[in-house]
Amino acid sequence: MxxxxxxxxxxxxxxxxxxxxxxxxxxxxxxxxxxxxxxxxxxxxxxxxxxxxxxxxxxxxxxxxxxxxxxxxxxxxxxxxxxxxxxxxxxxxxxxxxxxxxxxxxxxxxxxxxxxxxxxxxxxxxxxxxxxxxxxxxxxxxxxxxxxxxxxxxxxxxxxxxxxxxxxxxxxxxxxxxxxxxxxxxxxxxxxxxxxxxxxxxxxxxxxxxxxxxxxxxxxxxxxxxxxxxxxxxxxxxxxxxxxxxxxxxxxxxxxxxxxxxxxxxxxxxxxxxxxxxxxxxxxTRHRYEQLRCAELGDIAGLLELLRPLEERGMLVERSRERLEHEIDDYLVIERDGMIVGCAALHVFPDAHMGELACVAVHKDYRGGARGELLLAEAERRARRHDVASLFALTTHTTHWFFERGFRASTIDALPPLRRDAYNHARKSKILIKSLD
Structure with a gap:
């Protein structure tokens, strides 16, 4: 403005x-x-x-x-x-x-x-x-x-x-x-x-x-x-x-x-x-000014504010407050002096030993500082603790960012059945997979 x-x-x-x-x-x-x-x-x-x-x-x-x-x-x-x-x-x-x-x-x-x-x-x-x-x-x-x-x-x-x-x-x-x-x-x-x-x-x-x-x-x-x-x-x-x-x-x-x-x-x-x-x-200071941590219900307002510009540009699927509240345990956030400046979600599909890396977002003023890599690394650590063998991501705008971090192109058939059924064919998102072995 x-x-x-x-x-x-x-x-x-x-x-x-x-x-x-x-x-x-x-x-x-x-x-x-x-x-x-x-x-x-x-x-x-x-x-x-x-x-x-x-x-x-x-x-x-x-x-x-x-x-x-x-x-x-x-x-x-x-x-x-x-x-x-x-x-x-x-x-x-x-x-x-x-x-x-x-x-x-x-x-x-x-x-x-x-x-x-x-x-x-x-x-x-x-x-x-x-x-x-x-x-x-x-x-x-x-x-x-x-x-x-x-x-x-x-x-x-x-x-x-x-x-x-x-x-x-x-x-x-x-x-x-x-x-x-x-x-x-x-x-x-x-x-x-x-x-x-x-x-x-x-x-x-x-x-x-x-x-x-x-x-x-x-x-x-x-x-x-x-x-x-x-x-x-x-x-x-x-x-x-x-x-x-x-x-x-x-x-x-x-x-x-x-x-x-x-x-x-x-x-x-x-x-x-x-x-x-x-x-x-x-x-x-003995206290972290910027920290990567698990999301809490008190972070919902900050998450909504962070995600809104990316949703308006079509980079992310819109998430309601109710959906975020329901899935809050899946989210990681980067908090900087009380402000949520980054987030990512890991949705686990245990029967398929797969996890979806979703909603990776960093505030526009804090890009270029390896915060996306920090979120990805922590999501991978969390995935391994849940016996996840591979991560997948769906994206319309950031394919190369994922390629540069070990993901490869795949097809809808590689997705877990539940996620395959929920795939939005109108968005035509690219499907990317990374092995954690």
Whole structure:
């Protein structure tokens, strides 16, 4: 469907996500390089939009480039070990000053409401405080890290109270101890612990890279913590990749539903990841974003929507809701983030030791990704479990697809008697058979 305003169609398609994200808790890390390079303004506008849509936001931020610049201006060369600097008194003085400056900058931008600005009419309350408790790294490998610390606990109850009152919570990369000391913390670690403590729905890490890529350079849309762990171990200790992967894997293992690795370089990354089905970055989750599974009665509406365009074009025989309900146990589906994007049915004829592969369909936006092959492979596995010796398919449009996957042309006499009697001679479907021996 054509529209004069392309964003209108995008807005319509994003409505399920707007509804799904309302009332959810997102913890978002913005690395210091984003602020230093001038991308902070756009990100803050996007945060304000999320807030107006009812998302509960906790935002933490990195300050590494700003602190490095401040140290360089003072002629201080920090001692580094395993990706962390030794935060002595001089370095800690810079860290505290820069963290405060960045927090004030964030709060000032979140307060902007002039006419003709994206935040006009939006009233945000940004709150920070002693919400992260810390402890010193101590002496490691003979090096005293002084005021470099690690998260001890996040005051989840206090943060929840603030979120319930409609506040946006800002967490600097600083932690406080019961002895009244302040410690320099890794911002990714703060984000991870906050997400776990709050049982957040999402942890979003905005860094340099637009996600993770395989050896051929293809963006990897989804990984499990087990998939991502080797990449973390192979990365440079203390690098952004190591820190982000460590935070993502730990968060996923401790109950955070989804962690997203995005690039702040991409103007559309944050909203594109949250309000489109395929997203733009890499997601790390213990739950499958796309899965092949047995169909259930709750999938009927999705199946009808998937099959309707193919039925209208004459590629598939029309199937009523009642027929799908009756045959639902024969169906396999591919579900992608709640949407049925592929299906196939296996109807078994036990007396003939044959099975019919029927209703193979993949949504037009998800073809070319080997989903048809996945459905066929699973149907063949299921057929063998039922002692099926051969599969047959009837098709009017996709003969070559079946030929390329081991089927051969046959005649109506090769069909099981029940299927032979039900053959629709008016459609003149091609009859194809594949041996499973």
């Amino acid at each position: 054509n529209t004069r305003f392309p964003f209108v169609e995008w807005f319509r398609n994003s409505s399920p996500y707007i509804n799904a994200h309302r009332g959810r808790t997102f913890v978002i890390l913005i690395e210091g390089e984003a602020m230093a390079s001038g991308h902070g303004e756009q990100l803050i506008q996007d945060l304000a939009l999320l807030h107006t849509l009812g998302v509960r936001l906790v935002v933490t931020y990195g300050i590494r480039p700003q602190v490095n610049q401040a140290l360089s201006a003072e002629g201080i060369e920090p001692q580094r070990h395993a990706g962390r600097w030794v935060a002595d008194h001089a370095i800690m003085r810079c860290v505290e000053r820069v963290a405060a400056e960045q927090r004030l900058w964030l709060e000032a931008r979140l307060s902007l409401g002039l006419p003709n600005t994206p935040l006009h009419g939006v009233e945000l309350t940004a709150v920070s405080g002693n919400l992260v408790m810390a402890k010193p790294l101590g002496v490691r490998h003979g090096i005293d890290f002084d005021h470099s610390g690690e998260v001890r606990r996040v005051r989840a109850g206090a943060i929840e109270d603030l979120l319930e009152r409609g506040a946006l919570v800002v967490l600097p990369p600083l932690g406080f101890s019961s002895t009244g000391e302040v410690f320099d913390l890794d911002a990714a670690e703060v984000a991870q612990h906050a997400a776990v403590a709050l049982k957040a729905d999402k942890l979003i890490l905005l860094g340099e890279a637009d996600g993770l890529h395989d050896d051929s350079g293809q963006l990897q849309r989804q990984l499990t913590p087990a998939d991502a762990e080797p990449l973390r171990l192979a990365s440079v200790p203390g690098s952004e990749l190591a820190r982000h992967l460590g935070a993502a894997c730990e968060a996923a293992r401790h109950g955070v539903g989804r962690t997203h690795l995005l690039s702040w370089h991409d103007h559309d990354a944050l909203l594109g990841e949250l309000f489109t089905r395929d997203g733009v970055g890499t997601m790390i």
